[in-house]
Amino acid sequence: xxxxxxxxxxxxxxxxxxxxxxxxxxxxxxxxxxxxxxxxxxxxxxxxxxxxxxxxxxxxxxxxxxxxxxxxxxxxxxxxxxxxxxxxxxxxxxxxxxxxxxxxxxxxxxxxxxx
Amino acid sequence: xxxxxxxxxxxxxxxxxxxxxxxxxxxxxxxxxxxxxxxxxxxxxxxxxxxxxxxxxxxxxxxxxxxxxxxxxxxxxxxxxxxxxxxxxxxxxxxxxxxxxxxxxxxx
Numbered sequence: 001x002x003x004x005x006x007x008x009x010x011x012x013x014x015x016x017x018x019x020x021x022x023x024x025x026x027x028x029x030x031x032x033x034x035x036x037x038x039x040x041x042x043x044x045x046x047x048x049x050x051x052x053x054x055x056x057x058x059x060x061x062x063x064x065x066x067x068x069x070x071x072x073x074x075x076x077x078x079x080x081x082x083x084x085x086x087x088x089x090x091x092x093x094x095x096x097x098x099x100x101x102x103x104x105x106x107x108x109x110x111x112x113x114x115x
Numbered sequence: 116x117x118x119x120x121x122x123x124x125x126x127x128x129x130x131x132x133x134x135x136x137x138x139x140x141x142x143x144x145x146x147x148x149x150x151x152x153x154x155x156x157x158x159x160x161x162x163x164x165x166x167x168x169x170x171x172x173x174x175x176x177x178x179x180x181x182x183x184x185x186x187x188x189x190x191x192x193x194x195x196x197x198x199x200x201x202x203x204x205x206x207x208x209x210x211x212x213x214x215x216x217x218x219x220x221x222x223x
Contacts, residue, residue, distance in 0.1 A: 106159075
């Protein structure tokens with residue numbers, strides 16, 4: 001247990017569905033992250049939130065929409081996904097916020113399958 | 116371009132043997148992290164290396180950092196089956212840039 005939880009752990013959705021992934025951290029951290037992990041690819045950083053402000057968006061398609069209502073919660077809203085979006089989506093948090101990203105603690109991930 | 120390269124990407128070794136995983140990176144940084152990932156699980160932080168010459172050890176694993184050579188090593192001593200996992204290095208360039216991972220299999 002790292003203190004970062006994610007729900008659901010598994011998700012199967014059609015290309016026309018809308019779903020959301022949820023992440024919650026109980027570590028008092030100020031920064032939260034979404035990563036995508038696909039087979040045979042390095043871990044890809046998608047979004048970074050620092051002190052509830054989005055500070056990084058790595059050219060992620062608009063069908064992925066993050067939301068950070070407070071420093072403990074992070075969502076990833078999904079709509080009209082493609083089969084190539086099937087992957088493990090990992091949430092992480094770290095103690096520091098803006099301009100400094102130190103050790104990150106990862107949640108268990110959501111295994112997403114898009115049919 | 117920021118690059119982090121690990122080698123080997125796959126490593127099969129026998130119990131009791133020693134081996135080293137290498138992590139090279141392209142741009143100056145003095146912060147490097149090692150993570151472990153078991154199949155179907157998340158990433159677990161192993162080591163945080165924050166300066167040139169840093170060396171950390173935990174059980175059969177030892178990590179070191181040479182910032183001048185832009186190189187970190189993860190040394191495995193007398194491997195046991197429980198060490199089988201994928202090991203990632205990540206270098207901090209304002210954000211973490213991960214290597215592709217080294218899948219380690221320790222055979223009896």
